[in-house]
C-alpha cells in the first residue's frame with residue numbers, strides 16, 4: 001500500500017504539466033491545446049454523429065471519455081481536458097440548453113429578472129452534472145492505465161462569461177444586454193455573479209474529487225469590460241472561486257484565462273490569490289506577459305489558431321517566437337484560443353514535433 005502511494009506520488013511529480021504548474025521551468029514545455037477534441041478530428045465527428053446532439057455527447061460518460069482521450073492518443077498531448085462545455089453548468093442549474101446546427105449555443109429562456117434568478121437551482125447543479133463527473137472518473141482511470149505522464153484538466157466557465165450567455169440567451173454578439181444590465185442593475189447582476197461563483201466553486205471541487213488534477217477557469221469575454229467592471233465582475237469572482245477551491249483542494253492547481261484582458265492581465269494574476277497559471281490569448285505579447293506576471297506563475301498560450309490552420313513555415317515562426325519569449329520560466333504551450341474546425345490534423349502533429357524539439 002505504502003509503496004503504491006509513493007509510486008503514484010512520484011508519477012504525479014513526473015507529469016510535465018503538473019511540474020510546470022508547480023512553478024518549474026520544464027523544457028521542452030508541456031503542451032496541450034484548447035478545444036483539442038472537436039470537429040477538426042474525423043474520429044470526433046464519428047462519435048458526435050453517434051451521440052446525436054451536443055448536450056447528449058457531454059452527458060454520456062462513455063462517449064465523452066472517448067472524445068476526451070482522442071487527441072491524447074493521436075498526438076501525445078501532455079494533458080487531456082475533460083470533454084464538456086462551460087454552458088453545462090447553467091444547464092445543470094435548470095436553464096434549458098441546446099446547440100442548434102450552425103447557430104451555436106442557445107439558452108432559452110434567458111435569465112433577465114428576479115424571478116428567473118430565483119428559478120435557478122444551484123443546489124441541484126452538481127448532482128445534475130453527475131454524468132460529467134463520471135466522465136472525469138473514467139478518463140482519469142484510463143490515463144493512469146494507458147498514459148501515466150498525462151494530466152487531466154477539469155474546467156468551468158468564469159461567472160462573467162457564463163452570465164453573458166445566460167442573460168443574452170445565445171452567443172454570437174457582443175453581449176451588450178448583459179453588460180448594460182451590469183451597470184443598470186448591479187445589485188441584480190451581482191446576485192447572478194455570486195450565485196455562479198458559488199456553483200462554479202462547488203462544481204470545480206467536485207471535478208477535483210472525481211480525479212481532475214488541474215482546473216481551468218475560462219473567462220472568454222472578460223476583455224469586453226473596462227477596468228472598473230473588470231475588477232468587479234472578473235477579478236473578484238475569480239478570487240472567490242479560487243479561495244473556495246483552494247480551501248478544499250490546495251493541491252490542485254488552478255489556471256485563470258481572462259481572455260483579451262490586455263494589460264489587466266497583470267492585475268488579474270496578482271489579485272487572484274492562489275492561481276498557479278494564467279492563460280495568454282492570441283493578442284497578448286508573450287514578452288510583455290513574461291515581465292508583467294510573477295516569475296513563479298506559469299504562463300500558458302498563445303499561438304494563433306489561424307497560424308495552426310495555415311501550418312508550414314508561418315506557423316513555425318510564430319511558435320518559435322513564443323518559445324523564445326517563454327524560455328527559462330514555467331510555461332505551458334497552447335493556443336491563444338480554441339482549435340477551429342478547419343484545422344488540418346497534420347498541422348497539429350507538426351506543431352507537437354516542433355514544441356517537443358524545444
Ligand SMILES: Cc1c2[nH]c(c1CCC(=O)O)Cc1[nH]c(c(CCC(=O)O)c1C)Cc1[nH]c(c(CCC(=O)O)c1C)Cc1[nH]c(c(C)c1CCC(=O)O)C2
Pocket residue numbers: 033034035036037038039048054081082083084085086087099104105155171218220338
Ligand atoms: C465560450 C465557451 C464555450 N465553451 C467553452 C468556452 C470557453 C472557451 C472559448 O472561449 O472557446 C469551453 C469548451 N468547449 C468545449 C470544451 C471541451 C474541451 C476542449 O477544449 O477540447 C471546452 C473547454 C467543447 C465544445 N463546445 C462546443 C463544441 C462544438 C460542438 C459541436 O461538436 O458541434 C465543442 C467541441 C460548442 C460551443 N460551446 C460554446 C460555444 C460558443 C460553442 C459553439 C461554437 C462552436 O461550435 O465551436 C461556449
